[in-house]
Amino acid sequence: VICSLDLTLDAAEGALIRVLGLAERRGYPPVGVDATTLGDTLRLTLTVRANRPIDLLIRQLERLFDVRDVSLAAPALREVAS
């Protein structure tokens, strides 16, 4: 399935790469990224191909120290068109 997450990050050096790299490595290849810097934060909508349950990725992202908040975007899930 394709899944979208809304994230708020500290606009720290490497924060965006950290999030994208983690998603890729843990089996959720990013297929879409929409990011905007607002003051000292980065608002990010991350769309990934979820090969594993999405809650595992959310908990991994929550471990990152630059990540302030992660939530499922609305609408979060859609099946991959075959």
Place this chain on the structure above:
Amino acid sequence: VSATPAIAPIRGERVTPPSARASATSGAAHVVRALVAEGVDLLFGYPGGAILPLYDALYDAPIRHVLTRHEQAAIFAAEAYARVSGKVGVVLATSGPGATNLVSGLADAFLDSVPLVAITGQVPTSLMGTDAFQEVDLLGITMPIVKHSFLVRDAADLPRVLHRAFDIARSGRPGPVLVDIPKDVLLADAAVASSGPISPVPPPPCDLPSLERARHLLSQARRPLAYGGGGIFLGGATDAFRAFVETTGMPSVLTLKGLGALPSEHPQNLGMLGMHGGKAANLAVQECDLLVAVGARFDDRVTGKLAEFAPFAKVIHLDVDPAEMGKRKGPDAPVVGELKASLAGLTKPLDIAEWRDRCADLVADEPIADRRYEGVFAPRFLRELSRAALASGKDAYVAADVGQHQMWVAQHWRLDRPEQHLSSGGLGAMGFGFPAAIGAQLAKPDALVINVSGDGGFQMNLQELATIGRYRLPVKIVVVDNQRLGMVRQWQELFMDERYSETDLSDNPDFVRIAQAYDVPAVRLDRADDEAAIIRQIVETDGPLLVHVVIDPQENVWPFVPPGGSNAEMLEEP
């Protein structure tokens, strides 16, 4: 006729260039002040160009710097120092190759959750991104293998960042933190007051509903089994785990990194589970109806074929890290929080006498590895050495390298406490053991620290013989030599039709003469009849000693669950 140069060197006379030293308010000085404030009195490292200002600030600082002969050895030593001392390990390296030599250690610390702060020099900010001399993007290279990392571009940020790095390294599930500092930032002046160390905040306790669910499962279970991992020691929960096991009466299996959470001889300790686990431990897992995972992560080397691991069991998973819940095996009762509190909440007597008897039978049926022939049988030798070390009354530590001997240590070495056992678990990094012994010895100068290495792994960091000479460390080195990369050879024998591709080391150097070249006394052991005398020598020698133990190249590690196989189907000694 050219103008007279500003500095006119006279042939043969030395020119003094302007001082490149950093001031008392420089970034480098702030780093040293932060280290002192964190209580760092010993660190490991290797100097170089980009980190020169920090080494200058360290020159008269109240911190002991231990110079290894390779950055990889420095970080492995720092990891062991952390485990044995209970402090955060600290390692320094310069930019480029110095920094990349830390990568294996960062990965090891990440996979085994070791609290560590690595500080690296970086090329000046103006040169970053230009492929400058000794420039690598260490922040980028190490992102997947650090708990967190910082690149500091303003010297005024250094005190805050350093204290934050220590806080992150030791809090919750510990891990390595990298602080990369460009040379101009180390040299820059910054008038900034130190914020001081961050007071540790214990992880939140687990929520009551999940604890209730776990209690309910415990009350229903007839064959409950504790499965203890490295998180027990890391969470300071060894006593809580012992109280839990003893009060519930539950039998227990341990992972490689959990060894020592129960004493080896504890009647409820069924031993190590997994690929090279004991028969009793693996069979108990297959038979249990409730598995209580404590600070363990269902690693593939532990579970074998996951679908057939603990097939009849419900699972209670206790861990401080929420991301471990369901990563490999979905728990029926996830209990996220500080282990001590979670365990205390589950410590109540259970009525499981029949199951305890069954597990006692499994242990009684387990053969004791022994084999009598003229040569040395490594499992017996290591078991007897560990017994002598414990019996000596000395504070004894063992640092294993990686391979067959590591598994023999895990299976046969007698331990009282988890911190006595140093082993590269998650990464399986050859070359770990000898530097780890150096780190342990520096943390406990009077302890009996024994490194057990193979002939392959010892040669990955044997240059550190110079380090034990320099600091007069009485490390005991046991090189278990089968003239092979033994574990790989074993896999080739069992799974590759005995095609021994590149695992023959029969042209090894003479380890005794190598040690002697470094002024480390050394002896050879190749006869079973001499085992007892050598064991006495290892335990009683005051200074360093290398023992070259010659063993049969054909010796294998048993039992063995083939990769991807079920733990119920162990290969046993033929």
